[in-house]
Amino acid sequence: MIAPRLVWPVGVSVEHFLANTWQQRPLRMPAALPGFQSPLSPDELAGLACDEGIESRLVLHRAGNWTLQAGPFAESDLQELPTSDWSLLVQDVEKHLPELARVLDPFRFLPSWRMDDLMVSCAAPGGSVGPHVDAYDVFLIQAQGRRRWQWDSEARNHRTREDSELSLVQGFIPDQDWITEPGDVLYLPPGVAHFGVALPGDDLCMTYSIGFRAPSRSELLQDLAFYLSETSDPRYTDPGMCVEESRDGVIGSAAIRRVRELLGQVLTMDDNSLARWFGSFVTEPKAWLKPLPKEELMTTESLINALENGAWLRRHGMALWARWQSSDRLILFIDGRPVDVSPELSPLVSELCSHLDLNVDASVLRASAKGASLITDLVNNGDLEIDYDK
Ligand code: SIN
Ligand code: CO
Numbered sequence: 015m016i017a018p019r020l021v022w023p024v025g026v027s028v029e030h031f032l033a034n035t036w037q038q039r040p041l042r043m044p045a046a047l048p049g050f051q052s053p054l055s056p057d058e059l060a061g062l063a064c065d066e067g068i069e070s071r072l073v074l075h076r077a078g079n080w081t082l083q084a085g086p087f088a089e090s091d092l093q094e095l096p097t098s099d100w101s102l103l104v105q106d107v108e109k110h111l112p113e114l115a116r117v118l119d120p121f122r123f124l125p126s127w128r129m130d131d132l133m134v135s136c137a138a139p140g141g142s143v144g145p146h147v148d149a150y151d152v153f154l155i156q157a158q159g160r161r162r163w164q165w166d167s168e169a170r171n172h173r174t175r176e177d178s179e180l181s182l183v184q185g186f187i188p189d190q191d192w193i194t195e196p197g198d199v200l201y202l203p204p205g206v207a208h209f210g211v212a213l214p215g216d217d218l219c220m221t222y223s224i225g226f227r228a229p230s231r232s233e234l235l236q237d238l239a240f241y242l243s244e245t246s247d248p249r250y251t252d253p254g255m256c257v258e259e260s261r262d263g264v265i266g267s268a269a270i271r272r273v274r275e276l277l278g279q280v281l282t283m284d285d286n287s288l289a290r291w292f293g294s295f296v297t298e299p300k301a302w303l304k305p306l307p308k309e310e311l312m313t314t315e316s317l318i319n320a321l322e323n324g325a326w327l328r329r330h331g332m333a334l335w336a337r338w339q340s341s342d343r344l345i346l347f348i349d350g351r352p353v354d355v356s357p358e359l360s361p362l363v364s365e366l367c368s369h370l371d372l373n374v375d376a377s378v379l380r381a382s383a384k385g386a387s388l389i390t391d392l393v394n395n396g397d398l399e400i401d402y403d404k
Contacts, residue, residue: 167189
């Protein structure tokens with residue numbers, strides 16, 4: 015069972031969490047997802063780890079050292095694992111199994127474009143990825159079995175060990191210790207060193223990690239530079255250069271001022287233009303995780319007919335959505351593509367960005383040619399799927 019919403023610890027609410035905890039400090043959330051049961055079994059997870067198109071890792075722990083193997087694995091590799099000290103991790107599970115995207119629902123008080131993926135791990139007793147630091151926020155949901163978490167409540171600049179590919183922190187000194195059981199959730203902001211070890215019990219330990227993404231300044235600048243090079247790309251100019259500046263090899267302060275002005279023009283872009291680029295950037299999927307366009311294109315009429323006959327629209331599990339709305343502009347972003355939409359379609363766009371199973375009635379599309387054409391394009395691009403069986 016997947017719990018539909020979070021039960022906050024006493025005294026914490028969404029508002030309180032955002033103001034005092036998010037990006038600032040760890041939070042223990044005992045029984046935050048009561049009755050949570052892993053929708054995936056260890057065998058199903060192992061099946062995903064054998065698939066070529068799915069990112070997976072196996073971490074083995076022997077005598078204080080952790081070794082990493084990258085998937086895909088052969089079934090026999092995973093059948094022959096020892097009874098302890100290993101951990102199998104699979105990334106982007108919600109994109110490969112769209113029904114697993116429901117695990118993210120209780121966390122949708124945060125923007126979907128900040129969420130990166132759902133990673134699921136399965137570990138035998140003693141299994142762990144070692145003490146490490148993540149560069150992003152994470153909610154760690156205990157889904158099955160028990161895991162002992164230890165962490166250092168202060169985010170610090172840690173040195174990583176050079177003897178492993180796992181970015182293990184040197185000299186990990188935890189000041190917090192918590193044994194998590196199914197339904198418990200631990201929130202960690204970026205930079206907090208942590209160490210989770212699977213405990214023995216009736217079940218293998220399964221942990222679901224909801225990881226967030228935060229682009230670095232250099233990633234933003236690189237992408238923005240590429241975007242701008244495709245639109246307008248003014249060059250350095252120096253009209254009225256003075257004689258002193260023309261001496262061999264001199265970079266004068268006037269040249270630096272001109273460079274600063276040229277670069278500064280980028281950030282004087284209006285909000286609509288900057289949002290157009292940013293929305294495209296943050297919804298750009300990993301190259302191998304994109305919906306494919308439909309082979310047989312649908313007409314608007316056949317789509318509306320299908321909906322009238324009881325079919326439902328569902329977002330493709332891999333499609334990434336966001337929207338920008340200003341006083342005069344509505345832009346829908348899907349998988350790095352900006353689509354200018356008429357502001358009258360705001361309720362439809364908001365529905366597209368909020369739910370996996372869409373509540374879009376055929377009558378709404380009959381009444382709005384623009385809405386019908388938008389939905390038809392999204393279906394034909396593979397971003398929306400039609401579910402005939404629901
Ligand atoms: C795990 O599930 O074993 C690792 C999660 C993490 O520490 O980020
Ligand atoms: Co981690």
